Amino acid sequence: MRLKHVLRPAVIISNLVAWLVALLWLLPFVGLFMTSTRPFEEVVLQGWWSLAGNYTLANYVEVLTDPQYDLATGFKNSFIVALPSTLAPLLIAALAAYAFSRFSFTMRNLLFVTILVIMAIPQQTMVIPLFFLLKSMGLLDQLLGVILIHSSWGIAWITFFMRNYFSMLPRDVEEAARVDGASYATIFFRIILPLSLPALAAAAAIQFTWVWADFFFALIFLYSPENMVITQKVVTIKGQYQIDWGLLSAGSILAMIPPVLVYAALQKYYLRGMAGWVTGKG
Amino acid sequence: MSSIVLNRVTKRFGKTVALDNVTLEIGEGEIFTLLGPSGCGKTTTLRIIAGFELPDSGSVYIGGREVTYLKPYSRNTAMVFQNYALWPHMRVFDNIAYGLKLRKVGKEEIRRRVRWAAELLEIEHLLDRYPHQLSGGQQQRVAVARAIVTEPEVLLMDEPLSNLDAHLRLKMREEIVRLQRRLGVTMVYVTHDQEEALSISNRIAVMNRGRVEQVGSPEEIYEKPSTVFVASFVGRSNLLDGVIAKILGGGLVEVSIGRVKLVGTAMTRGLSEGDHVKVVIRPERVKLEGESDVNVVEGEVTLSMFQGWKSQVKMSADGVELTIYTDAKRAPHPGGRLKAYIDPEDVKVYRSSEDNM
DSSP states (O other): OHHHHHHSHHHHHHHHHHHHHHHHHHHHHHHHHHHHTSOHHHHHHHOTTOOOSOOOSHHHHHHHHOTTTOHHHHHHHHHHHHHHHHHHHHHHHHHHHHHHHHOOOTTHHHHHHHHHHHHHSOHHHHHHHHHHHHHHHTOTTOHHHHHHHHHHHHHHHHHHHHHHHHHHSOHHHHHHHHHTTOOHHHIIIIIIHHHTHHHHHHHHHHHHHHHHHOOHHHHHHOOSGGGOOHHHHHHHHSOSSOOOHHHHHHHHHHHHHHHHHHHHHHHHHHHHHHHOOOTTOO | OOOEEEEEEEEEETTEEEEEEEEEEEOTTOEEEEEOSTTSSHHHHHHHHHTSSOOSEEEEEETTEEOTTSOGGGGTEEEEOTTOOOOTTSOHHHHHHHHHHHTTOOHHHHHHHHHHHHHHTTOGGGTTSOGGGSOHHHHHHHHHHHHHTTOOSEEEEESTTTTSOHHHHHHHHHHHHHHHHHHTOEEEEEESOHHHHHHHOSEEEEEETTEEEEEEOHHHHHHSOSSHHHHHHSSOOEEEEEEEEEEEETTEEEEEETTEEEEEEEOSTTOOTTOEEEEEEOGGGOBSOOSOOSSEEEEEEEEEEEETTEEEEEEEETTEEEEEEEEGGGOOOTTSEEEEEOOGGGEEEEEOOTTOO
16 A cells, blocks of 8 residues: 555656755755865866865865954854844744734735735845945944844745734634633733744744845945955955865855754744644644 | 623624624523524624624623623633634643633642642543643543633533534533533533534524524424424424415414325414415324324335434325334335324424525
8 A cells, every 4th residue: 555655656756856856956065065075176177076086174174264264253243143133023023923913903904015015125126225224324334234124124024924824823722812811912922922933933944044145235234354244254265366166165065054053953843834733733 | 600691782794794683691500502504693692702702783791791892801701612722832731720820810729720620521630731642532621621710600612512523522512511510600502513402401592694593492492493494403304395275273274285285283373374384394203103083194115214223214195205213123114105193283384484494
């Protein structure tokens, strides 16, 4: 029975397609990883795809220890930006989403549509007004400025995401608390948020990765070396006259580690957050 | 323990009239059941009593106090939900204790009362578990314990047994009745299961399309359904179309159903000759033996189905189809001839109207 199921053509084909897509997605990473573990000469002469040659961690050691690259500052700044830019919008958006999903108020739908529209605006079109806004606020080349921009960007999509999740939560769970005398605030913090951990974790993982991987905003709003985030620091590894691909790859892989760890830590919730509410499971 | 009064309550959802001028009086300490098909307004009625919905007009009283616009928790009611609505992230103990915690009851007192409720429902051994570690029946018990632990005056039950399997449902039914007797709490019970309603209730309100069709004891509802809807919704019925042939006096009428003539009891006032009527006959009231020469129907057995302690027999008499429940041991075989005897009291005649289904 089990084997029959596995051998069905539909199952075989969907598995093949899934593996194919996964391999295609993985390919750049494999290339990056191979490059980061080879000496400069081999990379330049043979390319990353030849398996023969020397493997070494020298690139990693160099990129971490050579003071001219200063990845440590980049990591520190990235954390300073990414953590508040994940947590603040999460809380604000969850509150907003709850209101959108449970209360009726004037212009609710109009407001919600506005949020959707905001999500659709390309960042590039906003960057000049934002530049002047930050300048007039004295927040140019300040981490706080970038934090504010990432947070407001995050609030829009997380509100949308959380509202959809809240709409799937059964109402009687809340009503049961209301009969017991729980206020809306109590219901939100004691019932709704704990039940929404999967969705919150998913939103946190996505937002953290997004902010961490941002290069565009950082490039425009942060320019002193001591304020640069990791994505900017990685670019500085590329020298002016020659590119040491091995060093650059090693730096890129190091820069990837924090978001990958965040995903790994939240993965258990992440899948459930995407799948939605399952009755009886918490 | 409190009485509940709904006075001319109307509730609309958009253009749909969910409740149409509903008036109900529910006595102190009784089990009052709201019975009807889905969409009849029974759950809306319950939710208005609970305070989850506000009526568009009319008023609600609990224990003589008007509560129409009061918040749910200030009504001193508790509710058991169809899907139990346990909080999945809390252990059973905390699920039961939550209402007491919100009411700022002391720790010792909370422990004592949770234990009391858990013992009543026989779930003391489950207090440390999470809801997803419980079976449906156990979750149900936790939901009931959570509802009674705050000692509400009114216990609202929204189809509490509909997610249980048949065997467990019968068992919980008994336990709920026993629990209600013990606590003396006023219970409003919503169900679409007519058998459940008949067996647990002191009184039943049969609802249809946002209106109350009849309020009465289970016996009254079953024996003297005031409308065709009630007769067909509660219990099994033969529903036949007929015409009044003669008014006999004493509440009796003669009805022609095709070529069959039956003497029946008029359930609608003011019937006159030639009126189109619906005739309701309970299958178990048709007898296969008798001495009377009134209402003897002769026909052919078309179907005989064994159902354990009874058999369901279908007969066709001059084109009239009649379903009969009879002792399985004496059930006739298909193809044979059959004489059926029906007491005029068991032939109930209602005026046909658009509301009749």
